[in-house]
Amino acid sequence: MALTQRTFETVKGVVASVRGTATVGEKMAFYDTWAGNYDQDVAVLDYHAASQAASVISSHFSGDREAAVVLDVACGTGLVAKQMKLDGFGHFVGIDGSKAMLDVAQEKELYQDLKQCILGEQLLPAKTGSFDLVVICGALSVDHVPLRVVRELCSACKPGGYVCMTCRHGHDNLPYKAALERELKQMEEEGLWSCVAVTEVENWAREVSGAEGSYISGSVYLYKKL
Numbered sequence: 203m204a205l206t207q208r209t210f211e212t213v214k215g216v217v218a219s220v221r222g223t224a225t226v227g228e229k230m231a232f233y234d235t236w237a238g239n240y241d242q243d244v245a246v247l248d249y250h251a252a253s254q255a256a257s258v259i260s261s262h263f264s265g266d267r268e269a270a271v272v273l274d275v276a277c278g279t280g281l282v283a284k285q286m287k288l289d290g291f292g293h294f295v296g297i298d299g300s301k302a303m304l305d306v307a308q309e310k311e312l313y314q315d316l317k318q319c320i321l322g323e324q325l326l327p328a329k330t331g332s333f334d335l336v337v338i339c340g341a342l343s344v345d346h347v348p349l350r351v352v353r354e355l356c357s358a359c360k361p362g363g364y365v366c367m368t369c370r371h372g373h374d375n376l377p378y379k380a381a382l383e384r385e386l387k388q389m390e391e392e393g394l395w396s397c398v399a400v401t402e403v404e405n406w407a408r409e410v411s412g413a414e415g416s417y418i419s420g421s422v423y424l425y426k427k428l
Contacts, residue, residue: 213243214410226320230299237302240279249407251368255339256285258401258422259366268292270334273358276341280307287312322348328358337366344378349385356394359427370406371419395425
């Protein structure tokens with residue numbers, strides 16, 4: 203059955219609703235209801251985080267892409283895995299807090315395994331040092347994923363592997379972004395990883411709370427586990 207065409211105004215309302223939910227349980231319930239329209243809605247938003255993250259990874263990864271095991275954290279409906287598949291990666295494990303989002307991802311037949319986990323409330327279900335690549339796209343933002351999860355991402359990565367993270371620059375998210383960058387730097391100083399690249403993206407996604415036709419920017423961070 204074809205989906206009804208969604209307007210930008212409708213999608214703005216959806217984004218406002220998910221950002222306005224107070225508890226983690228409410229957010230997951232909202233994502234469950236959003237799953238069926240999610241891919242269409244991010245297209246309406248002209249959302250580039252997934253493609254930009256995949257591009258940065260592809261530019262720096264020199265190993266065997268087909269054999270590399272990728273942990274896709276907060277995988278949603280599989281936007282990142284879909285892009286990385288086009289770049290030659292073939293083995294994905296996805297984790298998300300929303301069962302309905304995981305169901306949509308399952309239908310795309312991109313993942314060898316999918317697991318449900320509420321980040322920050324449950325430990326990441328990933329064995330230490332077991333993934334060649336760990337990616338989290340779109341979830342590192344205020345009232346979504348607590349910063350302590352970043353250390354779990356690093357822990358899941360193999361020595362010599364890569365961790366890729368994204369963060370939007372929307373006005374409401376700037377304090378979170380600053381705190382994230384302090385944590386990334388602190389972990390580098392602790393000798394856990396080294397910074398490979400920080401890529402600034404001007405047209406990250408259409409702005410949902412500012413001037414009509416404007417875009418917010420965003421960042422892609424790539425670190426190598428030591």
